[in-house]
Amino acid sequence: xxxxxxxxxxxxxxxxxxxxxxxxxxxxxxxxxxxxxxxxxxxxxxxxxxxxxxxxxxxxxxxxxxxxxxxxxxxxxxxxxxxxxxxxxxxxxxxxxxxxxxxxxxxxxxxxxx
Amino acid sequence: xxxxxxxxxxxxxxxxxxxxxxxxxxxxxxxxxxxxxxxxxxxxxxxxxxxxxxxxxxxxxxxxxxxxxxxxxxxxxxxxxxxxxxxxxxxxxxxxxxxxxxxxxxxxxxxxx
Numbered sequence: 001x002x003x004x005x006x007x008x009x010x011x012x013x014x015x016x017x018x019x020x021x022x023x024x025x026x027x028x029x030x031x032x033x034x035x036x037x038x039x040x041x042x043x044x045x046x047x048x049x050x051x052x053x054x055x056x057x058x059x060x061x062x063x064x065x066x067x068x069x070x071x072x073x074x075x076x077x078x079x080x081x082x083x084x085x086x087x088x089x090x091x092x093x094x095x096x097x098x099x100x101x102x103x104x105x106x107x108x109x110x111x112x113x114x
Numbered sequence: 115x116x117x118x119x120x121x122x123x124x125x126x127x128x129x130x131x132x133x134x135x136x137x138x139x140x141x142x143x144x145x146x147x148x149x150x151x152x153x154x155x156x157x158x159x160x161x162x163x164x165x166x167x168x169x170x171x172x173x174x175x176x177x178x179x180x181x182x183x184x185x186x187x188x189x190x191x192x193x194x195x196x197x198x199x200x201x202x203x204x205x206x207x208x209x210x211x212x213x214x215x216x217x218x219x220x221x222x223x224x225x226x227x
Contacts, residue, residue: 009154032214043204044157044218051213090156100145100164100214101172104156 002027002095006105013081014113021076021108023091032094033074034102035065039087047089050074061085083114117141118219120205126225133192135222137205145208146188147216148172148180150201157204163188195226 007022025031035047048059055067065076074091091105118139127133137146144165149157159172161180169182177199181189192199202223206216 004156006156034215036218043220044206046215046217049213049215092157094214100147100208100210100216101159101162102147102157102216104149104158106154106156 002093002103004091004093004103004105006089006091006108008108009106010109010111012111012113015083016080017112019076019078019081019085019110021089021091021110023074023076023105025072025074025091025093025103027072027093027095029095033065033067034092034094035059035063035074035076036090036092036104037087038090038107044090047076081110081112083112086110086112118205118207118217120203120219120222122222123220124223126227127195128227129196131195131226133195133224135190135192135203135205135224137188137190137219139186139205139207139217139219141207141209141217142185143207143209143217144185145210145214146182147206147208148178148188148190149204149206150174150199151204151221152201160190160203192224192226195224197226200224200226 004025033050036044050057050067058064089108092102147162148160163169163182179191205219208214208216
C-alpha cells in the first residue's frame with residue numbers, strides 16, 4: 001500500500017533560520033508530489049507541486065522542494081523562515097497518475113519564534 | 115478558497131444522531147473529495163467522486179455515506195454518529211485537465227459527544 005512519511009512532527013525555529021522538512025513515500029510507479037500548508041484556523045493551500053521535469057520545484061512564499069527519485073523523497077526547504085510561516089505542512093502523493101487520490105503524510109507543525 | 119464552501123463550519127452532536135455535512139463549489143470541477151483530519155494522522159480520504167454518477171470509497175469509508183446531488187454539490191453523511199468520528203472534515207475539488215491539484219474548503223469541525 002502507498003504511504004507517506006513525514007519524519008519531523010514538530011519543528012521549532014527562530015526567524016531567519018533555514019528550514020528543511022522531510023517527506024518520503026512508498027510507491028513504485030510514477031507519482032505526482034505536493035506540499036500543502038495549513039495556517040492556523042485556515043484551510044489547506046497548495047505550496048508547490050511536482051509532476052515531471054526539473055526535480056527542483058519552486059513554490060509560493062520562497063519555498064522549494066527537491067524530488068529525489070532514488071530516495072523516494074520530496075523534501076521541503078526554505079532558506080530563511082519568517083514568523084508568518086508558522087503553520088502545519090503536509091506532504092502528499094498521487095500515485096497511478098491522474099487518479100486524483102492523494103495520500104497525505106501525518107503533517108509537520110512548524111513554529112517560528114520571532 | 116472561497117470557491118469551495120462547506121456548511122456547517124462547526125457542529126456538536128450526540129452519539130447516534132444523523133449528521134450531514136455539505137460542500138459546494140463554483141470552480142466547475144468534476145472531481146470532489148471528502149477527507150477527515152485527525153491530529154498526528156494527517157488527512158485521510160473518506161469518499162471521492164469523479165462525476166455525478168461515479169462515487170468511490172476511500173481509505174476510511176466505514177460509517178459514512180455520500181451523495182453527489184449535482185456537479186457542484188457533494189454531501190457527506192454520518193448515519194449514526196459515534197465519538198471517534200469527532201474530527202475536522204474537509205471537502206476538496208480538482209480538475210484532471212489542471213493536473214488534479216486539489217482545492218480545499220474551509221473545513222467543518224464536528225464533535226460527537
